[in-house]
Amino acid sequence: MTLPTLLCEARNRFKQHLDSCDWSELTAGRKRILEVFLRLASIEGYSAVTMRTLAKEASVKAASIYFHFPDGRSEIVCQSLRWHYSNWGYSILQAIDKISEPELFWDALVSAVARSQISIPASDLWDLLVRMDRVGGFLEVEFRQEIDHWLDLCSGLFQASAASIGYTVDRGRVNMIMSMLDAGSNWGQWNGDAADLDAIAEQATIVSRAMLSAPMGRLRRTTTPDEVAKQE
């Protein structure tokens, strides 16, 4: 069995976007700064994180931050968010990369997203920062477009996977499912066990399929969030 072309294409776009970032020069020192930024900004707010506080928390000299990131603060903001969504993205990709059967693909995708959301603590911080930006508008326009593009690639992958198993759903429905998964650390209340994570991922998979198969309803929206995926 092979995957339908539209699904392969969605997965390739997802992968190509991740591969377009070069992390080969990410030293341990740079990585620590990116991780400290994510944590500090999600606690104190974007604006409160200065180069000085960042240096202090990362236990490096302020001058050495500029050595690591010559373009300063805005470079750190972008690279921190990019580094964290890349990590998350690769963990999803690893789970779906070898799968050639559409039914298994959906379950593996949902399960991987639920697991990564719950077991990578930075996932929730990333979501929080993106939501804070929606309210406060901190990110540079171009980088916000990159985030939107990335979220669009994620929705596109879910939508193509749903279509490949017979569910022609709009972006609204796909985003409902993704919102449920994003909140995994809230409803999941993971106790830290591997077995408990399996059970949470199973819950996510079962419920995601119920959400897919729910009918579209009687009321037509005047403008739908996005086009319905074309089925092959």
Next chain:
Amino acid sequence: MTLPTLLCEARNRFKQHLDSCDWSELTAGRKRILEVFLRLASIEGYSAVTMRTLAKEASVKAASIYFHFPDGRSEIVCQSLRWHYSNWGYSILQAIDKISEPELFWDALVSAVARSQISIPASDLWDLLVRMDRVGGFLEVEFRQEIDHWLDLCSGLFQASAASIGYTVDRGRVNMIMSMLDAGSNWGQWNGDAADLDAIAEQATIVSRAMLSAPMGRLRRTTTPDEVAKQE
């Protein structure tokens, strides 16, 4: 037809909690300060909002803020979050207050939550601030307990309503449904029309019922998030 006792009790606890706050002395000036705090804190972060910035944004003198809130900043933080969840809670209560048929109750509850989440802009800011507190721990312990108690009353109402129409689900499942509803402004992409809000609320209702009826799964969790509601 009347509602089962457990559901009436859950609704009464919800109502009694809301009624326990006295808003009779909430003047227009005080209200403006509470609303400005919510907006500023969700943009700048809790710590960044000083009495000075708050006074400036609310266009009042700093001294007059202390006149309105003699206990200062911590009183404003609590009252702002309390005022906003009360508004939200009363809008839900209004939608379910007269309903005496269990099947209609669930649909009215879900629909009201979806509508309030999407059409009251402060709802998303409130959620954002509560999530920021989970990461940064800004709230006073006692007030965080009040927030947790309030969220527990909300989950309890959903759980009792589900039980009254034959779905014996655990808190994990209830919180999955509530997470989907909380993200309404994300997946809903409301265009501002009343008709579009109806369509979004219908989507939420249909999908919530699919989420209720999805089976519990094969894997048992070692510790479940909460007890399953006892059915009458």
